[in-house]
Amino acid sequence: MTAPNPAAIAASLVEFGAVSTTEKLAKMADFCQKRRAGTVRQHRPALTTNREGPATMAKPIPTPIPEDVKARFWAKVDVRGPDDCWEWQGSRTNKGYGGFSINSHPLKAHRLAWQFANNRDWPAGLEACHSCDNPPCVNPNHIRPGTRRENIRDRVERGRNAGTAAVNAAKTHCLRGHPLSGDNLSIRTRGETRMRHCRICAALHTRRWRARKKGAAQ
Numbered sequence: 001m002t003a004p005n006p007a008a009i010a011a012s013l014v015e016f017g018a019v020s021t022t023e024k025l026a027k028m029a030d031f032c033q034k035r036r037a038g039t040v041r042q043h044r045p046a047l048t049t050n051r052e053g054p055a056t057m058a059k060p061i062p063t064p065i066p067e068d069v070k071a072r073f074w075a076k077v078d079v080r081g082p083d084d085c086w087e088w089q090g091s092r093t094n095k096g097y098g099g100f101s102i103n104s105h106p107l108k109a110h111r112l113a114w115q116f117a118n119n120r121d122w123p124a125g126l127e128a129c130h131s132c133d134n135p136p137c138v139n140p141n142h143i144r145p146g147t148r149r150e151n152i153r154d155r156v157e158r159g160r161n162a163g164t165a166a167v168n169a170a171k172t173h174c175l176r177g178h179p180l181s182g183d184n185l186s187i188r189t190r191g192e193t194r195m196r197h198c199r200i201c202a203a204l205h206t207r208r209w210r211a212r213k214k215g216a217a218q
């Protein structure tokens with residue numbers, strides 16, 4: 001027996017019409033470009049299986065959400081006074097947030113509670129900020145939509161370790177003590193990342209770099 005030759009197999013598949021190499025490569029390149037540009041989302045639609053056939057797409061989330069679904073939702077909430085935390089009694093994510101499924105779509109309970117109480121969709125692109133800092137709480141009075149930056153700042157103010165982005169967002173001065181404000185603050189963006197830089201230090205780096213280059217040339 002001879003060892004299989006991958007190139008020959010690929011060629012026979014192309015010949016057979018199973019795959020077209022150029023088409024496949026073009027699709028891959030297109031996908032990578034979209035991923036880089038951020039126009040493809042990593043979320044996959046929920047799938048349901050049935051015995052007769054392959055996986056099929058789940059039914060969409062109905063709009064508006066029917067009253068019986070809302071009733072099923074509120075039955076899982078320990079509703080208390082307007083200022084108390086209303087803890088979710090159903091399943092929770094590993095971070096402690098409540099989970100609720102509608103037509104097999106896993107959804108976040110605290111966002112749904114806010115949506116039901118305010119009778120509107122969750123604002124696109126915004127995160128949920130919990131004023132009580134209690135993940136299982138779904139009291140709509142304790143939840144507000146906010147930007148990632150606001151969310152991180154809130155967590156820093158409450159003394160929770162929120163990672164490098166939070167530490168950087170909280171900085172008011174650069175490493176050398178120059179203020180990160182006014183004319184000295186320069187903001188560069190790369191994709192969705194926004195970086196603050198100190199102009200004095202940037203100028204210093206440029207001068208040093210030029211001096212090194214000059215030294216190397218002599």
Ligand SMILES: [Zn+2]
Nearest residue numbers: 085132137142
């Ligand atoms: Zn709360």
Ligand SMILES: [Zn+2]
Nearest residue numbers: 174178198201
């Ligand atoms: Zn500086």
